[in-house]
Every structure is written in structure tokens, then in C-alpha cells.
Amino acid sequence: MLSLLQILYAITSVLWFIVIVHIIMSWLINFQVLNLRQQFVAQVWYGLNRLVDPVYSRIRRFLPDMGGLDLSPVIVLLVLFAIRTVIQNNMYNFY
Template sequence: MVALIQTLVLAIDIYWWMIIASAIFSWLFAFNVINGRNQFVATIGDFLFRVTEPALRPIRRILPDLGGIDISPIILLLILFFVRQFILTTLAPAII
């Protein structure tokens, strides 16, 4: 059971970094720092979009329109942090 909890926490940590990478990639793309026509860059962007968008879309539907500011990644990171801490502080000590 401990291995399952450690694997779940690792998956949350990896997804955490993918959300951060997706946000940074979107900023770099928006400010034309990276070339979106490059196939390698487009592949990375498409991968990050496909991985993070299913979790970000419901949050974006709930949030009010803030103009050009998208805080849905921050909300998702806070949710993931809460879930990770809940697993580590509540579930893990009960099993060990």
C-alpha cells in the first residue's frame, strides 16, 4: 500500500511540473520568444496542451472572465497541493 501512495504522490508531482511547463510555454509562445512553426516546438506545445487542458477546462468554465489573465493553472496547482498534502498527512500515516 505504501508503494501505491508513493506512486500516486510521484504522479501528482510530475503533473505539477507539466502544468508549470505548460504555463511557461504558453507565455513564451504568446510573446513570440519561441517559433511555433518549428515542428519540435509545436509537438512539445501540443503534448503539454493535451495533457493539461482536460484538467484546466472545467476550472476555466467556473472562473469569471478576467480579460487576458488566466489563473486556472494556479487554481489547479493549489488543488494538487491540497490533494498531495492530504495523502501524505492523512492517508499515509494511517497505513504505515
């Protein structure tokens, strides 16, 4: 059981990193620090969008329209934080 919790914790850590990278890239693209005409930037951006958009779209259904403000990444980070905290607090019961 400990191995499963460690694998789940590692998966949530990777997802946390992906969401953080997506948030930072969106800021850099919006402030025109990164340019989507560069092939590498465009490939990374579209790859990240394909990973996180299914999760974001499910959360956006329940959130009210906030104009240009998208709170779905914050909700995803809060859920990942809660899952990681529960796993981390219960991992020591299986030693």
C-alpha cells in the first residue's frame, strides 16, 4: 500500500509542476516575453494545453464568469495540494 501512495504522490507532484509551468508560460506569453511563432515555444505551449485543458474545462463549468480572469488553475492547485497533504499525512501509517 505504501508503494501505491508513493506513486500517487509522485504523480500529483508531476501534475503540480505541469500546472505551474502552464501558468508561468501563459503569463510570459501574455506579456510578450515568449513568442508563439517560435517553434519550440509553440510546441511546449500546445502540449501543455492538451494536458491541462480537459481538467480546466471541467472546472470552468462550475465557476461563474469572471471576465478575463481564469481561476481554474488555482482550483486545480488547491485540489492537488489537498490530495498531496492527505497522502503525505497517511503515508507514515503504512511503514
